[in-house]
Structure formats: C-alpha cells, structure tokens
Amino acid sequence: MSVRHALLALLSEGPKYGLQLGQEFEAGTGEVWPLNTGQVYTTLQRLERDGFVESDGTIDDGPQKDFRITDAGLDELHAWLHTPPDTSTPPRDELVIKVLVALRIPGVDAGELVQAHRRHVIEAMHQYTRLKEDAADHEIGLLLVADAEIFRLDAVVRWLDAADARIKRLPPPSETPASPVRLRARRKVGARR
Amino acid sequence: MSRSSDMSPALEMRQVSKSYGEGATIVEALIGVDLTVCAGELVAIMGPSGSGKSTLLTIAGTLEDFTSGEVTVLGEDTSQMSRNDRAALRRRSIGYVFQDFNLLAGLTAAENVSLPLELDGTRSKAARTTALAALDELGMAERADRFPDELSGGERQRVAIARSVVGDRQLLLADEPTGALDSVNGEGVMRLVRGACKRGVAGVIVTHDAQLASWADRVVFLRDGRVVDQTSPAAGPDSLLSPATSR
Numbered sequence: 001m002s003v004r005h006a007l008l009a010l011l012s013e014g015p016k017y018g019l020q021l022g023q024e025f026e027a028g029t030g031e032v033w034p035l036n037t038g039q040v041y042t043t044l045q046r047l048e049r050d051g052f053v054e055s056d057g058t059i060d061d062g063p064q065k066d067f068r069i070t071d072a073g074l075d076e077l078h079a080w081l082h083t084p085p086d087t088s089t090p091p092r093d094e095l096v097i098k099v100l101v102a103l104r105i106p107g108v109d110a111g112e113l114v115q116a117h118r119r120h121v122i123e124a125m126h127q128y129t130r131l132k133e134d135a136a137d138h139e140i141g142l143l144l145v146a147d148a149e150i151f152r153l154d155a156v157v158r159w160l161d162a163a164d165a166r167i168k169r170l171p172p173p174s175e176t177p178a179s180p181v182r183l184r185a186r187r188k189v190g191a192r193r
Numbered sequence: 194m195s196r197s198s199d200m201s202p203a204l205e206m207r208q209v210s211k212s213y214g215e216g217a218t219i220v221e222a223l224i225g226v227d228l229t230v231c232a233g234e235l236v237a238i239m240g241p242s243g244s245g246k247s248t249l250l251t252i253a254g255t256l257e258d259f260t261s262g263e264v265t266v267l268g269e270d271t272s273q274m275s276r277n278d279r280a281a282l283r284r285r286s287i288g289y290v291f292q293d294f295n296l297l298a299g300l301t302a303a304e305n306v307s308l309p310l311e312l313d314g315t316r317s318k319a320a321r322t323t324a325l326a327a328l329d330e331l332g333m334a335e336r337a338d339r340f341p342d343e344l345s346g347g348e349r350q351r352v353a354i355a356r357s358v359v360g361d362r363q364l365l366l367a368d369e370p371t372g373a374l375d376s377v378n379g380e381g382v383m384r385l386v387r388g389a390c391k392r393g394v395a396g397v398i399v400t401h402d403a404q405l406a407s408w409a410d411r412v413v414f415l416r417d418g419r420v421v422d423q424t425s426p427a428a429g430p431d432s433l434l435s436p437a438t439s440r
Binding site: 118121122123128133151157161 | 239404
C-alpha cells in the first residue's frame with residue numbers, strides 16, 4: 001500500500017498538518033490500516049525532498065507544520081492512480097511455501113496443516129465480516145477495506161481447498177514420480193524474484 | 194420481540210451417523226457427528242462436495258432419517274416422533290432456504306410466505322397479515338403481490354428468507370443460500386439471516402464458501418462425513434485494530 005500517494009491524495013483536498021494527515025488516513029480506511037505519526041513525518045519529508053509537497057514552516061514547528069501539495073505532486077498522484085498494480089511477479093507466499101515444505105517432511109500430515117491454516121484464515125475473515133456488519137453504509141472507507149481483506153483471504157481459502165483436493169489425490173510417497181522438467185519450468189516462472 | 198437471551202439448544206445432534214447401502218457398497222455419509230446450535234446462534238458447516246454437509250442439514254431438518262445417534266430439535270427427540278409429528282414440527286418451527294429459492298411459481302411472494310402457515314391451520318387472512326409483516330421486515334412489502342418471475346434473484350431470496358422465518362420458526366436451515374447471487378446481494382441475504390438470529394432464531398448454513406461462512410458465529414468443518422475441526426469462539430473486530438496486526 002502506498003502511504004506516499006495516500007498522503008498526496010489527502011493533501012489534494014487542501015493544506016493539512018502532519019498529525020491531521022495521520023488521523024484522516026486512519027479514518028479513511030476505517031482504522032483497519034494503522035499508521036504511526038513517525039511514518040507520516042518520514043513520508044512527508046521524502047515527498048518534500050522530491051518536490052511533491054511544500055511547507056512554509058521550519059522543522060521546529062512540529063505537529064503544527066502545514067503541508068501543501070505542489071503541481072508536480074498532483075501530476076504524480078494522477079499518474080499513480082492510473083498505473084496498474086504490479087502483477088508480473090508472483091509474490092513468494094509464506095503459506096504456499098509452508099505447504100510445499102510440509103509435503104517433503106516425513107510424518108507431517110499436509111491435509112491437517114491445510115485445515116489448521118484454513119481455520120485461522122476463516123477466523124480472520126470472520127473478524128472483518130463483523131467489522132463490516134457493524135459499519136454504516138456511509139463508512140465507505142471501512143467497507144471497501146474490509147471487502148478487500150475478505151476477498152484476499154477468500155482467495156487464500158480457495159487455494160487451500162484446491163491444495164487439499166490435490167494432496168488427497170496424491171499417490172503414496174514411494175509412488176510419486178520425480179518430475180525434473182516441471183520443476184525447471186516452474187523455476188523459470190519465479191525467476192524474477 | 195427478543196428471544197436472544199434464550200441460549201437453550203435449538204438443535205442437538207449426538208453421535209449421528211448415516212449410511213447408504215450395505216456390505217461392500219456401503220457409503221458412510223455421516224460418521225459420529227456431534228453438533229449443538231443454540232437459540233440466537235448462527236453456525237456454518239463447511240466442507241468440500243461429498244463431505245456430508247447437505248445430508249447433515251436434511252437430517253437436522255427431519256427431512257431424512259439417520260442410521261444411528263440422536264437428533265433433538267427444539268427439545269424434541271425426533272426419532273421418537275411419528276411422521277405426522279415431524280411434519281408438524283417442520284411446518285411450525287423449521288425454516289429452509291435453498292440456493293435456488295424453491296418458491297412456487299404460481300403463487301405471489303405473499304402467498305409463498307403465508308403457505309406454511311395456512312398448511313398448519315392458520316386462517317388465510319391471519320396468515321396473509323403475518324406474511325406481509327415478515328416481507329415488510331425484509332423491505333419487500335411493496336413486492337408482496339408479485340410473482341417469483343417478476344422478482345430479481347436478490348428479491349426472490351428475500352421472499353425465501355421471509356418464508357423461512359415467518360410465524361414462530363426457531364430453526365433456520367440454509368443450503369448455500371447466496372450461491373446464485375452476486376456478492377452485494379449475497380451480503381444482503383446474510384445480513385437478513387444474521388438479523389433473524391439476533392432475534393433468537395438458531396441458524397445453520399451449509400456452504401463451501403468461506404465468505405458466507407465468515408458471517409457465522411462458529412464454523413464447523415466437515416470432511417468425509419466427520420467433524421474434523423471448528424473455529425474458536427468469535428473474537429471481536431477490535432482485535433483487528435491492535436498494534437500486533439498493524440502493517
């Protein structure tokens with residue numbers, strides 16, 4: 001998530017103090033994504049260095065220092081909005097790695113491991129669903145962020161379901177044929193990371 | 194009306210097993226299933242196709258016999274009941290919601306909702322009044338005299354939910370109730386189901402959909418006919434906002 005561009009977006013509404021920016025960021029995402037004040041100021045300093053924001057005060061003004069977006073900052077914000085997210089490199093997913101590792105360790109029941117993770121993920125989804133259930137229709141930031149988390153976690157459960165079904169169909173370990181060709185092909189897909 | 198303080202079990206299944214066929218061709222659909230659902234509670238049963246979840250629901254709803262174990266619905270041991278008594282229990286106390294709504298095409302929304310009441314002996318006028326109140330609660334009062342084919346998918350499912358909770362139904366059983374709906378309409382349906390549970394209805398949903406299951410207070414995982422796991426009692430949304438989860 002780009003804190004940098006979120007701050008630019010808030011400043012596009014008008015000049016604001018650092019503290020105010022932190023509060024508005026959290027309120028806008030239903031407080032699901034907390035942001036500490038230190039991170040706000042570090043990001044503002046970088047934005048100022050890059051010419052995307054400016055301020056009149058000095059560093060001694062502390063929380064009262066007023067920040068404004070520059071024309072270059074507005075251009076940067078609009079360019080970012082239209083830039084597609086990077087989907088070219090698959091992330092090295094921790095859960096995928098855990099299941100892959102489980103399959104290689106003798107005595108580990110991969111099916112049971114998959115179920116344990118499925119339970120944890122659904123418990124997390126439950127919390128976001130409750131958050132959504134209690135939210136009013138106008139709390140759009142909270143609703144959108146909760147939806148995003150629920151869809152992301154739902155995809156994890158779907159992958160776990162698919163993994164479960166595949167693992168169930170596996171022949172016993174001694175009958176599993178080695179498949180060096182496929183391994184090489186897969187390595188190529190992930191080569192950029 | 195608030196029955197949510199009543200935490201007595203609406204459904205209790207003890208060591209319930211169900212098998213089809215015998216000998217070498219025996220299929221064990223459920224094996225020693227224990228499940229308790231209290232008034233006001235919403236429980237999701239999750240499992241892949243063939244895990245026995247629909248069998249569990251039809252047994253809970255007394256629509257199907259079981260091979261061994263005990264099923265108690267609203268305090269009554271169903272195996273001790275006659276067919277007629279079970280049918281009366283279904284008409285009065287149990288509501289069903291299916292993926293394909295199962296509304297009768299020749300009846301209006303209000304008639305679909307009032308039908309179970311009339312079948313149970315309520316006079317037609319009183320049944321209509323109760324049905325209209327149930328539809329009104331789901332925001333469907335103005336569509337009460339429409340036929341199912343004049344309603345959208347979301348509206349049809351609302352009618353089905355109104356029918357499942359009309360009168361004094363205390364156990365709501367749903368099989369993939371949002372399966373045919375988009376996510377916003379599906380969410381609307383789940384809000385209605387949660388609303389019914391908050392008023393004291395006990396709900397059981399079977400699904401393979403994690404988003405749907407996440408509306409439940411508790412998720413029970415079924416696999417090859419056995420309960421293999423369940424989620425721990427719900428943590429509140431506050432735990433999402435703790436520093437430990439901040440990114």
